[in-house]
Amino acid sequence: MEAMSLPVLRPAVAVESSPDGVVTSLPEPGHDAVRRHRLALIARGRPARLAATVAVVLTLVGLNVADHVLGWDTMWLGPVGALALLAFARWQGLTWHQLGLARHTHARGIRWGLGVIAVVAFVYLVGILLPSTRTAFLDVRYHLPPAGALLTAFVMIPVGTILLEEVAFRSVLWGFLSRHARMWQVVVGSSVLFGLWHVLPAMASATGNAAIGSAVSGLGPFAKVAVVGGTVLFTALGGILAGELRRRSGSLFASVGMHWATNALGVLFGVLAWRLAA
Incomplete structure (x- = not known):
């Protein structure tokens, strides 16, 4: 048969x-x-995807208020918030590739990230060696002993700041926006929201940084508005650069490298700037 x-x-x-x-x-x-x-x-369909995207944005608003208004500890809020956002994104059908976390992109993203760290380190070094730009590094928040600066740069900033912000804006929000918009719109949209994310922390910058404080001292009651507006613009532009790194590499690690370099190296070089100014 x-x-x-x-x-x-x-x-x-x-x-x-x-x-x-x-x-x-x-x-x-x-x-x-x-x-x-x-x-x-x-x-x-599209309405459900739009609702999911709005839910992510509202979650980010809640996390921002919890951090800067309610004073919740970012050392646990950051990891918990990042994991919750990733879990929601996966539940909504986003792939690891859409989130910038596909395994085959890790090596390329790390290479891009290390390159950006080297460039930022060189720029910061030149900045603190020139007396005319050294004051920009004299932030009282980071007038720290060496051990405190190392803890801030390698633990507190990566865990309490970078983890949540990168997962939120260059991974989860990026993935949701890519379902509705072209890539340039995703880069701009996530960067504008990243700039607005910094409104609350910017309100303390005028008194914490000597260079910023002196620059807006003549504006009187409009000083805080100028600081907030400038911070939002500056961080939005930084978000565009980080988004471009994310787009070109296809990996979240590239923008993570830039984020760590601009924040954590600023602390480390700030310690050196305070010593040179003494």
Whole structure:
């Protein structure tokens, strides 16, 4: 008797249309339940995706208020907030590639990140060696002993600041916005929100940094407005640069490197600037 050939059953491949009208296939998850969940999310359409994006933005507002108004400790708020955002993004069907965390992009992202760290370190070194720009590094928040500066640069800033901000703006929010907009719009949109994220911390900058305080001292009651506006603009522009690094490398690690360099190296070089100014 001739053996009957059985048909080969192939798993369905989910497809998703971008705003450009280009159809892309989603990577096939290994678990059937996860696959069915993602297909159901795709079937819900654009309104559901928009609602999920709005939910992420509102969550970021809540985290910002918890940090800068309620005074919650960022050393636990940052990791918990980052994990919650990533869990929500995965539940909503975003892949690791869309989140900038695909394994095959790690090495490229780290190379980009290390290159940016080297460039920022050189710029900061020149900045503190020139007396005309050294005052920009004299921030009283970072007038620290060497041990305190190392703890701040390698633990407090990465865990309490960079982890949440990078996951929030260049990973989760980036992934959700990419479902609605072209790439340049994703970069600009995430960067504008990143700038607005810094409104509350900017309100203390006029008294904490000597260079900023002297620059706005003649503005009277408008000094704080100028500081906040300048901070939002500066951080939004920094967000565009970080977003471009994220776009070019395809990895979150590239923008993480830039973020650490600008913040943590600022603390380390600030210690040196205070010693030179003494």
